[in-house]
Amino acid sequence: MPKPEEAEQKRVAVEARSIVKAFGQGSNAIRALDNVSVAIRENEFFTLLGPSGCGKTTLLRLIAGFEYPTEGAILLYGDDIAGLPPFKRPVNTVFQSYALFPHLTVSENVAFGLEMLGRSKDEIKSRVAAMLKLVHMEELGNRRTDQISGGQAQRVALARALAPGPKVLLLDEPLSALDYKLRKEMQIELKRMQSETGITFIFVTHDQEEALTMSDRIAVMSKGRILQVGSPWDIYDKPADRFVADFIGETNFLTAAVVDIANSRATVRLSSGKEIPATVAEGMQPKHEATIVVRPEHARAVKKGGQLSGTVENVVYFGTDTHIHIRLEDGSPFTVRQQNARSEFCGFEIGDPAGIEIAADAAQVLRD
C-alpha cells in the first residue's frame, strides 16, 4: 500500500466533476448519479463499491462513453471527454456479460480493437499472442467463443480489453458470474495483470470483501452518491458514516456523548458512564450526542471490569474465532469476536454476565 505522500504525487487519470446523471424526464426522473466527484490516480486499482442500484454501472458507462452526463465533466488526464463517443476514448471495458463476439474466434476477438485502430498485421499478431499469454490462453486462440468455459471467456474479455493498451480499464463486476474458487483465483490474477500492465483499473463490485482485498483505494457508493473514498484500511477502520460502517464488515453501533474534542481526537462518554478516546474524521464537528462504532475484533469479553457490561445472549463458534453476542445494560446489542486458542474455550456461556474491554483507539465517531 503506498504511503499517502507517495500517492499524492501520482497524476490523476480520471476525474469526475460534479456529475449528475438523470434518467427520464420531469417528476419521474431517476437520479442515478447525484453530484458525484472523484479523482482516480494513474496506475491505481480503484474500486467502486456499493449495493445494487447505487449507480456504479452508470458511472462506469459515463467514463466509457455509453451515456452522457446530465451535468458535470469527466476528465481524462485533464481533457474533458464527456462529449466524446466511446470509440474515441482511450478507455476499454470488461463487460459483466463479457460480450464476446460470437462469430469470431478467441484470437479474432482479442485482435478486434487493434484492427480498428489500424495497427499492422505483424503488430496485431504479436500483440494478440502476448495478450493470450498474459491470460494463459495461448492454446485456445482458434476456439470459437462458445467452445470455452465461463472462466476462459472472462480471460478472453480481459485480453480483448487490454490488447489496445488503454489508459484506463473499466471492469463491471467481472467476477460475479464465476464460482467461488475461480473468483478467488481471478482476484489474484487481476491484481497481477494490473501490476504487469501498469494500467489504471476501475473495478466495480458489490462484494465488500473483494473490494478490501483487491483495491488500492475504494469509493463507497449509495443512492447515487459517493460517501467515502479511501484505502481499504481507511474504509474499514475509519468509516465516515453509518452506511459505510454497516456495509463494510460487521460492526457495533453505540450512542455516546462527546465530552471533549481536539484535532481529530475526541473523548466520548459511553452509556455506562465510562469515558474512552475515539477518532474523528477530519473537519468534522461532532454534536453532543453522536454514534460511535467499534469493530467486533477490537473488543474483548472479560469476566470483570471493561468499559461496558451486559449479558451473554449467544456464543457462536467459527473455527478460527468465536463470536460472543452480548446485550448491553442499555438494551443495545454488541458483538465481540475473539480468536480461538487451541484446547481452550472462550469461557462464556449464554446468560453469563460479561464486561467489554474496548481496545485503545478502536472507537470511531461517525458523521451525521
Added chain:
Amino acid sequence: MVRRRFEIRTQPGFAFLALVTFFMLYLPIAVLVVYAFNASDSITIWGGLSLHWFRVAWNNSAVQDAAWRSLIIAVFAATFATITATMAALATTRTPPYPGLTFKYAFINQPLMVPEIVTAVALLIVFSRVKVWTGYSGLGYLIAAHTAFCIPFAYLPIRARLESMDLTLERAAADLYATPWMAFKRITLPLLRPGIIAGFMLAFVISLDDVVITEFVKSGGQDTLPTYMLGQIRRTVTPEVNAIATAFLALSVILVTAFFFINRQKN
C-alpha cells in the same frame, strides 16, 4: 384420483377433425401433382406416368418468358425490400422507445393489412398516369409494386433477429474503437445475416406467388408465371398447367424449408 390435464389432443373427434382438415388441404394439391405426370391430354383421365407435360411446359416459349420475368421481378423486388426492411428494422430497434414508434410499426406492416385489391387498384391508377407522363412502360412498375408488398415480409424476421441480439455486443465494438459504420459492418451485419437471408427468401416467395397486384399493374406482354397460368386456365385446361404448378410448388417448398432451416440455426 389422478386428475388429467385438459389436452385438446386427447378430446374425442380431434384426431378425426385433424385428418379431415389435412385431407382437404393437401388432397387437391396431391391430385394436381399426380396429374402433372399424366401422359394423356386430359386433366381428369389418367393415361399413364410420363414427364410429357413437363417437357411441353419447359419448351413453351411463353412459359419460359413468364418464368424469366417472374424470377427477375422476384430477385429485384426481394433485394430492394430486404435492404429497405433491414434499414427499417435497425431504425425501429436500435433506438429507445418513443411515442409514435408503434405507429411506425403499423405503417411498415401496412401492406399486410390493406386488402390487396385496394393496393392493386390504387397502383393501377397511379401507374397509368405515370406511364402517360414518362412514356416508360417497362418492368419497373411491377418491381416497385412487388417491393412495396414484400417489405413487411422481409422486415419481420430481420426485426426478430435484431431484437434477440445483445446490444452489448455493439457497445463492446464501439468500446474497441469501431466507428458506428465499422461496428455495423463487422458485428451487427454478420450476426444479422440469418435474419436477412430469411427475410429475403420470404420476400422472394411472396413476390413469385403474387397474382392480384401483378394482374392490375402489368402492361401488355408482361405476364408472370402466375398470371400466365391464370390466362391459360381461362382458355383450355391441359396438364401443362399442372406441370408448371408442380415445378412452382417444388421451388417454394425448397425455399421455405431453407428458410426454416436457417431460422433454426439462430444460436
